[in-house]
Amino acid sequence: MKKLIIYTLLLLGFSSCNKFLDVKPDDQVYEEEVFSNERGFTKALTGVYRAMASNGLYGRSLKYGVMDLMVGYWNVQADDIVSNDFKNFRYNNGTARGQIDAIWTGLYNAVHQTNIIISYLPNIEGKPNYDIIAGEAYGLRGYLHMEILKIFGPVISQEGINAIAIPYYLTPTHKPEKYKTAKEVLDLIEADLQKAAELLKEDPIIKIGRTGNQNNPNVGDYSALLDRRGIRMNYYAAKGLLARKSLLAGDSKVAYDRAMEVINELKETEAIRFVTFDDIYDDHKDLRFTPENLFAVYNNLSYFNFSNDFVKGNGHSVAYENNLDKIYESGTGSPYDLRFVWGIDGISEEYFVKFFSPENESIPDLVNHASHELQLMNLPELYFIASEVKIEDNLEEAVSLLQDFRAARGIYDDIPNSSKAEVQQALIDEVRREYIGEGFLFSFYKRKFLPIPVTGKIVQPSLAIYKFPIPLSEDLYNPKP
Template sequence: MNKIIYIVSIVVLLGTSSCEKWLDVRPDEEVLVDDALKDRKGFVTVLSGVYGSLASPQLYGRNLEYGLMDAMAGYWKIPTTNQYYELYKFDYKTVRSQDTLQAIWSGLYNGIRQCNLILDRVDEINGDPYYGLVKGEALGLRAFLHLEAFKLFGPVVKVKGLQTQSLPYYKAAVKVPQKFLSSSEFLQAVEADLQEARTYLESDPIISAGREADGNGANVQIYNSLLDRRGVRMNYYAVLALLARTSQWKGDMGEASVRAQDLIVKLGVSKAIRLMENNELENNYINKDIHFSKENIFGLYVNNISSLSRPYFERGMGTNKTSLEPDYTYFLDEIYEYNTGSSLDLRLILWTINTGYFGKYIIPSTVLNSKDDPKDHYYEVQLINLPEMYFMVAEDYLDKNLETSIEYINTVRTARKLPNLVYTGSLTKDDVKEYLIDEVRREYIGEGYLFTFLKRLYNPIYRSSGNIAPSESNFTFPIPDDEMIYNTTN
């Protein structure tokens, strides 16, 4: 019988700090899956490969964070020479555009296949004390990746409804094309995976130890990565947040809001994940957590984020092809400094958002070269954060109680040192909706979130050259030709 050859990233488990354990990643190695998936160590190795693949520049190391998605959302100046220019103009037909979108599609579905390789065989370690963590993470990641694909390549639910054909959902590693499901069926499959993941993660160490703790203990002989820094792994709270996201993408804002509020309450009790406090960000020291990683419900370590991002943001490092400069003057300054914004905004200050420069991903050389300064937060990119839950509730209350909606927005504004918005009886739903959208635009620069947020709302896309009216063709990435040709299940 032929053995399956599978590529995974192996995490070197050396050193004493969590940074070393997580970030010192060797080159990809070939692993015989038939040999690897025999004990917990093998499953954890392949699971680490899923996270490693997500950190690639094709996915959350660039394109789905600060790169393509934020270029399309209008944050950056994109000249004709820039690699994202055609996609910025919503031209999905050029070879370069198709190659970029194919890489995203393949990357997401390759990650799904990795999860399925684990799930197809994980019951073989049912007696292992950490079986639940392995299975729960794999189920949660499979759901997350499918939902990410849906957000990009799926139809605009607000226009098409839930019965329109969407994408295939893969629940096994066999390379057999799966039927394209309706949006309703697809999101039900996401929901089912998340509900099952929730049961396996109910005893997640993150609940008692927090997102940054190493639960291995001081005298542990064999390092178990499952127990270290649960905030950068699929975890119990991430599953709850994804359930809220799934409701939101179904168009059920009431259910999404209930789920988001439940998570906010749970975190208020456990304190495992919390909003940053102003004094943590105002103190004058070089190694402050400008990524607000304590707020990440689900983050991802990208060990080479510095080298990946420098050609895009560091002065003198970029080229006409790569440089991404904030489209600031007379555009982004309108949300950061004027109207509902403020020049005191900690994001504006700490992320150095101005004409010609964006400093969120630049690691100071004094920190980068220091052996003593903890720098885990510099390597963490955000996949789901706590403010998203507050915004979710605020969106639901647009149709119920505008004053309550503003209160949830103000909770995030307070954490960013912005003055509270004031409720008056003359405010309309559209007024408060604009408050919410402005806050989302301020919060998620460099995070790849805004474009699909606007897609879900079917809202105009803001550009310095003028707002672009929403359209299904602009908001829906075309499914790659190979998938449409070779998947003949429909």
């Protein structure tokens, strides 16, 4: 019988003595063997998460390494040609173009892996953890396509929702799929995320929180599916992503309702919550504010990336003076902002504090898990979605939502709120402060087609800036209409 081979992606460099990372995908395994039991499906899902955590995706490029270069967060060295190309939107120059092509390929490869998993789901239908496995796979497929749409798709506010966007893959085919409109893509994302939310409606995260472990050490084998649900696709991730999708589609009322549903549910369960002073002052300082992550992936290489990219003299430094100082130390900012005190303040002496990662973690009790989490969606985004919508029809509620969020950051000063324009600017300021290093701001600017403030100038919005080029190989074998 012919055996098809599944390749799990980018496995080198990941190791841990922690149980929730012990499920390691093999370099090369036969599909029939992998998908014969729950353990095989878990390995395959682990392969997708690890691919997402690679430097070519969320480990670096889709965070500070590419996306944040274009929104004025970093100063880079003069001889760093590729970083300067991105800072100046020269997408077609050599290595920059190569990194963009790698983002496209990496995200679609991850989609392909999820589709292989989905195609074999009937093998475990009715098994105890079927709903979790299936929910993760469908949720990942919707999430990954939404990321591709955000980066490579049209500026919907300018080009319309019926503009040609990207292909959407529903099967593990190697044949190119035809390009779909943004509306068609968003409808398919909606279907995948709705299915994920339904399958995950009894997700353990609801009862045990994002870092809990539902495995019984005295009964049965350990399952990574039941441990640290916050670094896997989970119920709250699927529900939150539906709100993000609705805002991207222009369905503002639906986006508001969905965001508030998750906000209110989390107030009850506290499965995901705002960071507290105790989290920051603890021996394992949580400078990445991980209790707020609805969805994240785990990257064991965080220390190496930190030391290569942020330690003084190694690449990136925060472009603070004449740019970010205007939002942290004036206007709607505050020197008491936790993000400033624990992430920005003091950077000129050594490094960008937020991404600090300890070097020696060979002793399990000393591992700072928070320093390895890569945020993919967090609780503040839901407040920003709801507030943005309410700016148009209920300014008082919009301000209240922003003030609730600001209080969680240690800011109690009122924002200017006499007009929509003032509240809109306060929202933009909060988003800029919140997502330094997270790769979020560029897509926020793109969706709203905003100018980009960088050191010493304002970059005016354009389609050329906000749309990454499709890889040449894709254009050759699957030309865009």
